[in-house]
Amino acid sequence: MLDTVVIPLLKIAVLVNAVLVAVTFLVLMERKVIAWAQSRLGPMRVGPYGILQALADPIKLILKEDITPVKADRYVFTLAPIMSLVPALVVFAVVPFGPDPLYYIGDINVGLLFIISVTSIGVYGIILGGWASNSKYPLLASLRASAQLISYEIAVTMTLVSVILTTGTLSLVGIVEAQRESGIWFGFIQPVALVLVFIGGLAETNRAPFDLPEAETELTGGFHTEYSGMRFALFFLAEYANMIVISAVVVLIFFGGWLRPFPNIAWLGFLDLLPAWIWFVGKVFLFLYVFIWIRATLPRYRYDQLMSLGWKVLIPVAIGNLVVTGVFKVVF
Amino acid sequence: MTVPAPRASTSQFDTNELVINMGPQHPSTHGVLRVVLRLDGERVLDADCVIGYIHRGVEKLCENRDWTHIILLTDRMDYVAAATNNLGYVEAVEKLMQIEVPRRARYIRTILAELQRIASHCLWLGTHAMDIGALTVLLYAFREREFVLDLFEEFCGARLTYNSMRVGGLPLDIPPGWDRKLRSFCDLMEGKLDDYETLLTNNRIWLKRTRDVGVISGEEAIGLGLCGPPLRGSGVSRDLRKDEPNAAYEEFDFDIPLGTRGDTYDRYLIRMEEFRQSIRIIRQGLDGLPEGPVMGKVPRLLKPPAGETYHAIESPKGELGYFLVSDGKSTNPYRFRVRPPSFCNLQGLKRLVRGHLVADVVALIGTIDIVLGEVDR
Amino acid sequence: MAEALLFYTLAALILGLGVMVVSARSAVHSVLFLVVNFLLVAVLYVTLNAEFVAVIQVLVYAGGIVVLYLFVVMLVNLKQAPERFSDPRRLARSGLVLGGVVLALIVVVVSSSLRAGAAPEGTLSGFGTPFTSGNTEQLGWVLYTSYLIPFELASMLLLVAMVGAIVLAKRHLGE
């Protein structure tokens, strides 16, 4: 009973809270990083260097009035943010933070597929949110978002297939272990796949330069235009949680998960003094930094350009990568 | 959301056409412009601009002020380029009254106008880039604009609405040390321009978003009455600083950049080059700044002889013209009329956006560089 | 015990959601119930040691097909459901059907339990691919060996369906 119910429940509670806290600090990090990139200071008032802004933001959002437009479909309007956030959190069930079973909730043998499939559920939140608002801009944005998510999902899945081909397993623990055994992170074996997954990840999380669904200069905020208060916060949380998920996936698959750099070089063993989960979280935040960095730098794609990039560049390249990987697999 | 535009198809089931309302509360319409878009999916079939949300009746107000008080009303039209507004007005009055302006004053006016051009273009660059999604450029550009505002503040005490010129010259000479600061700003600005260009000019996404977007030929641009960078972007060499020199422009050496394709990217490149040309003019002005008074001989009470005049200058946004009628009796203008460049350029929007996507609309509003205060007056 | 609890809970939810799908007034709500229904069916698959199928169920059904439904519903976007006027004959017919359902179920239950002892032993198909939990690899083997040709045919079917859907839904140039 303890092992099958209590411990997992505890882990889930800890993990969900950790993710949510991470998200709030991620928001702070984004504000700070972009501010620095733009030669500003960012939040400075709440706490030293604005650190407590991470708490102030959620409190503000919780306290705000939660408006439901009159013409909205109120059930769906309420459900949409939940459907957006839940898959983002569910994914963490299979994300291993370290080699030990203590560090993950479950290691299922179709872990990678699980992540792909669950994140694909997240699109409902966006579509329904846009539709339920019964407003034109959110509707346009949600149509854009769903088309974008589905398109890029294909590219990402195609790319991940070539990774699966290399490892021979769908289990995320298995993938990291495979990297330890081969002594090299897959990011160096599959650089094309790394780039593709990262670009696809940017698109799937609606991050710049693919942030069309929430392009505030075009669509005044996208699908969550009509949302406010906590329901808006849930969308917000979902987006940032998704960023963490994508970063985690990239790290697990391409950057050795919890492994230290150069796991095959013995004299670097002192790096193992840091716990595995620190390595993992550190790498994840590194990628999150890259996300933010890109947002600070690049302009935004246009919808048609985004679609043609997805369908005409990423998917063909992913297929090509898959074929090349297959050929290598067979030949060597 | 009320939609006044006629619906081409009355059926609410029609999936082909969607009418959406961009603005007046929209982050990318640069104020309170309202654009009613008829969409086919994401493609714009037609666009109608609805203006007048900040109409204050400036022209009518001016007809009830005396000639000197009008200057501070002109500040409020293109409020991001108040100095050029002043310049155009005072020169128009000087033309009407045939007042000789001291050379030093003309030099300083030129410097101020070009400085104002830098400030205005900074604002344009930042907002245009942000409309297309490049956030950082906005803050960079505003950072540099801040320097300009500081300089203006030091010169005339105001940061936005300067009221910086007078009929017959300038109210004040430049403060001591101001020219040195201006010079260092010029050096600084040149470096920052390279920064902007690094971020944008060869950026693939920027190119994709601006190349071949909103293409307009020279003939069409003339036909629509476009002026300023949108006109020059289509390869029409029309710049009043060269064509009808005012202030001290005929004594300066500068180039007029011209576009070839007439698309958004060309207009971007032109404005970037205008930054550099402005810096060049400012430097020449500082180098050759003559000594002498900054205010000419002007009567206490301005009372131009009966008559009318039209005087236009090249403001940062294009041809800014003032049409003044004096009855010769009162101390107010009988008629005060402005030809605002933003208003004329905005007429091109309908033509530019047709056939493009919604996302291009904001890019195109950005590229024609409007200020609603000037459009509505 | 736990297994039975899980099963009955899932079964109740699945059936309940199925009824909601069929009876929901708004098409969008219907789609939503359908998604949840599919997710629960996926959970059911997991209890039946079919993780791969479960994931595919989520990925393809919930993540793909139903999104398509949602798209179409939003595109068609009817303010009122078409059933705004009632049809007594239809209700009568529905009653008849429901009666038939109950009858059929009773017949099935009775006949099955009567012959429960006579259930066939061993494998039915003769392919004889026993499996353990975590059988994705085995499934792959079966799919790419015994069922290679049907698999390829399915891929062709999907291709054809894709082309057909594009042709059907594409707005023709003249319009």
Place this chain on the structure above:
Amino acid sequence: MLEITPLHYSLLSAALFMIGVIGVLVRRNVIIIFMSIELILNAVNINLVALSDQLQDLAGQVFVVFVIAVAAAEAAVGLGIIIAFYRNKETVNIDEIQIMRW
């Protein structure tokens, strides 16, 4: 009762199947009818998976994969037809889709 046998799954499957059939028979919105068809297919899938587990034979799961593929194809083409039809008639009421009778 507490032991879950394939019969339970079969009953669940049959019930879901019947719900789907009722949906097909009584709803007028073509899209909901299509969704009911998906329910029917799912009912079949439940049966297949349950028996696959019971008989320790992967063929059942293989067929589920095929069913899903066919369902995807059916949804794509069917919804394409609905869209095309809706463009012409501006309705998705199945009672009005009867121009070919007699």
Place this chain on the structure above:
Amino acid sequence: MDLIWLIPLLPGLGAALNGLVGIRFFSKQTAGLVAVSTMAVAFVLSVVAFLGLLGLPADERYHEVTVASWIPPIPLETANGIGSFEVPWAFALDPLSGMMLLVVTGIGLLIHVYSVGYIAHEPRGGVARFFCYLNLFCFFMLTLVLGSSFLVMFVGWEGVGLCSYLLIGYWYRKQSASDAGKKAFIVNRIGDWGFILGIFLVFFTFGTLDFREVAEAAAGMPVEVGFGVLSLICLFLFIGATGKSAQIPLYVWLPDAMEGPTPVSALIHAATMVTAGVYMVCRNAVLFSHAPMVMEVVAWIGVLTAFMAATIGLVQTDIKRVLAYSTVSQLGYMFLATGVGAFAAGAFHLMTHAFFKALLFLGSGSVIHGMNEEQDMRRMGGLKAYMPTTFWTMAIGAVAIAGIPPLAGFFSKDEILYRTFLHSQALWGIGALTAVMTAFYMFRLINMTFLGRYRGPEWGHPAGGEAHDDGGHGHAWHGPHESPRTMTAPLMVLAVGAVFAGFIGVPAALGGSNVIEHFLEPSFTAFGAFHAAEEAHHLSHTAELGLMALSVLLAAGAILFAYRNYVQQPAAADEMARTFAGPHRVLTNKYYVDELYGATVVRGTMEGANGLWTVDQRVVDGAVNGAGWTTIFSSWVSHVLDKYVVDGLVNLVAWVCAEASYLFRRAQTGLIQNYAFATLLGVFAFVTWYLLAR
């Protein structure tokens, strides 16, 4: 010799090149070069082939080359049961065709060269067009000559007719030219009608169309005393020949054909095409010699044509028309020769005539060219001073045609007259008279043109003839002048030919061996009887010499008479014309033959057509309309029946079905759900049955 198929092909290629590419792209020089070079190569090949032929023994001089199978065997009914109609595309070389080959390619080559100069004033595309036609003509003519069967020959025959039409109408903007072209084409059609009937009959009679096989078969048949099938064949063929070779009654097109460019007149209407009829008759010598009755007709037609044309020629003033009538007259001579059985003499005359008539035509072309398109002899005179080469060469030609020894015409003409004398004195008389007139009008031509006083227009200003101003080129005319070298060189070559060509046929009476006759003989044999019979009444050499001397004397007298009339006392001619006003008018109007044809044939056709039209309008249409009314009425009746009786029945059946099916139709609601419901019920029923029955 196996390459003889190349000989027609080469000009064909040239024609294709000039026609398809040249009209648009070739310069004048290129077009001329293409045409001349193909002809030159063809000529060289012909010479080679001819030499090869000479190398063979006399009785083996026959070589056939099958290029391709043309018409596959088709079973057709003939007099001897079902025959196989099979025609290969085959060329045959034998002495007769060999001689013709040389004539056609040789003279053709010269005329091509001449044309380069003559046509130089035409626009660029026109030059290529001209050479295209000219080459095409050579292609068809050579096909005609070399064809080993009637059908291949017929292809050439029709082809040259087409080219003749095209070339006569070369200046198609000129009404008279295009009319003349049409006239030639239509008149030729009449002859072709005869020819093709002859071909049908040949096939029907012999079951083959190959000349050699026909000849062998005919040789096996007895000479017809009366009018049999062979006679019919020959008559038909001869009708064809009269058309092509401008004999009574179908000669009228040839004088009009002079509207074409002069080289065309020289090549087609003097040297080659018009002799095709003669050639064809010679080809079928065996057939003809088995039909003496037709031979008689041929002889008389020939001699009458010769006489009539010569008389007309006496008074013509258009230089080319004189030559045209002279040609008709000479062709009459040739037919006279064939008619009396002297095929070799006919062919010989054909050859010599080709030389001197081509020479004369080209000379006249040169004159016309020099006189700025002036054709009326009355406006010439004294041109000897301006164009000496033309004068001398033409004088040689005139002497040759007049029959003054030792020039070519003397030998061939005297051979014909001698043979005619053997056959019939009456024919001889007319023939001799014609010869005298020939000498007179030829020298009338020479005298009026070259001698005496210049009567032409002043030069230095544009001058045009009354009928041919549009032929002028608008540039200032600087007086009569000699033609360019490309034109005079062929004249000289032909003059040499006109002088010496006769020597291959010097008769035995003059110590010669009549080479040509012996050479050609194999072409006319496959027979012996006729020849032997002809040998029987052979005159002595003395008599033969006497006849020769007589004709020479008469010719010389005529020449002198002409000289007196047109050079010494120009007024004498007019006086004569006044004295014999009636005949003169008749002759000037060419015996009113054109008018006669116009009044009879043409008008008759028109009237007939009108009559037929009236009949059509009144009778046929009336009948048709009547039928129409009848139909309408009957269909109305039928309609009533159909509507109320037949349809009633059908509708009754349908109604019964519809009523009967009302019940079942209710099931076909078009509502999918109803169908699904029915399906479901069916499934239930089936499952229940299955479970219970198990």
